Amino acid sequence: MLKRLKHIIKAEVIGRTVLRLSKHLDRRRLRKRQHTKKDSIFGPPLISSADMKELMSLHYLRGETTTRKVAWVTSGAPIEILLALDYHLFYPENHAALCGARKVSTSLIEDSEDFSYSQDICSYVKVNFGGILKNRYPVARIPKPDLILTCNNICQTVLYWYRVIADIYKIPIIVIDTPFVYEKVEPHQVEYVKRQLDESTGIIERVAKRSLSEKRLNQVLLLSKEAVSLWLKILMMAKHRPSPISAFDTFIQMGPIVDLRGEESTIRYYKRLLSELEYRVKNRIGAIRNEKYRLLWDNLPVWFMLREISTTLAKYDTSIIAATFSYAWGELAPLMDESKPLDSIANVYLQVLLNRSTGSKLQTMKRLIDEFEIDGVILHSNRSCKPYSLGQIDQRNYIINNLKIPAFLIEADQADGRDFNVNQARMRLEAFIEQLRERRCKEKVQ
């Protein structure tokens, strides 16, 4: 009871009020920047960002004092059952990305290496371990888990990662095994995943100390579907010239679709963002001031270099307007069917980008290149994410030779800044833009 009261006062009363106030101040600051920074290489900032900051901060704040059961989940985990049973969800991957964007991830990685975790392990894992093992949370405190739900549709590392977490906190762990999809999803694969979901429901209910209501599950699925559909619409706005949103914006704006899909607040937020983007399209306001070259990004972002990369590109009138990573969260919207919840969940989570063949990813890239009128592709060969980086050399060659547009690989890591040389990366980006320019000049001559 006391815990609940503390939560209400800290998060729902004080926290909410402070965050609301801060949102209004942020909005005012962003509006001011829209008028004052007219000579900037970037377009005016998105005012909606202030709302997203409020939404995500409140989620983290609620986690600190929540009296709800807490589940730690992987980014590709079927969370709808958990939400229907009122769990508070925490995504270690998203938290690690946040630490990367705030440039504090490398020190947490070093912390985990103090405990003999190898340098070769995924940097997200080590950011998470670093925080737990040293009890150090430079960005936001994280709630202790009551349950872990992990799904191997994004990689195998998550199995080992979450076994360690389960061992540290002595809590149950549910692993949903999703067979790899080579061409198309087979009915037996859906049946296999569905059976696991069915079996897990008992454990999830036991920890939650309540029973799953089918009506509530349908509601959550419906909300999830709407949020994902809105996210897809937001991404599609980048088809316009100039694109009102860059992939860098989408990397930040995807916070709610990862952490809070299935919640009404996410839908409200994305509607707001969409309407701001529609306004920008109508008034020809671009994410960068003078958009000449439009790029596609493959793989996770280099979180700690978002600003540096976007600035280098914008200086040369170049913007990354689409990314396979942000698109992965929207492309499955049509598969969601609230009338068959478990079938639908199984089908959707089987088909996430990294659980499909590299050829399938290439087809997605090809579609994005055509639909978004892409001039060049940057493939981030990500030391941490092997499944995402697999086949990138062949994909690059295919793009250059068959689609006839420039493409290049940049080696980096999603959160570990130690192997990244800013100057050399900048030089590579500049050389790539010079290649795009030369190509454009040649086209004009012809």
Added chain:
Amino acid sequence: MQREGAIGIDIGSTTFKVVVINQKKEIIFSNICSTEADISSQIERIFESDLSKYRDFAIVSTGYGKELVKKATHKFTEITCHLNGVYEEFHRGCTIVDIGGQDSKVIKCSEKGELIDFVMNDKCSAGTGRFIENISTRFKIPIERIGGIALSTETSQNISSTCTVFAESEIISLLSQGSRLEEILRGVHLSLVRRIKSMIKSIGFEPPLVMSGGVALNPAIVQLMGKELGTEPAISRHPQLTAAFGAAILGIK
């Protein structure tokens, strides 16, 4: 208004290169010196001394220090400058290998002198000229002689280490086991050549192979590269000045 010519400035991590060309694209002045800690002062000094008489010349800068050349009319990456420098000399499509002190680049150039693709080695010094330089310093062999010594034998010791630092201890261990220095040095060169060869293969080798950068002056690298790729490499006329020359060419363009 047409300028009298162009100045190309290539500020690398170890050397500072300047090339001045006239409208006929002939080199009328060139200089190579070490890059100093205070690059801005060095640039100012060079403009006041060596370049003071080239007043009405376009100025193009390249290299890691290109942004510091405030007087530059244009700035380009070394990739574009190397490409233009080599194309001006050979006038044909080719694969360019530039092994520098800090990084190595493989650039694919089309028949029309356009950039097709490029790949760089920047993570590991065992794939750059620094590898040879370190070995040369460690064993007190002048850098100009090291290639010749490596070519004095037909057999080589396999240097398995993938790291410059570890390679040193591997070499010491080989010496203590009685291996000949010549064979070890040939192995060192071969190790660098094979690293570059995989970069070349990764973007698809299109002959001829043109080598630029200071390491192109090392006969062992050139010969072993030719042997590995089954082709005789061509050497850029002034390998160390190729990027600066290319920058000057871009100034004329």
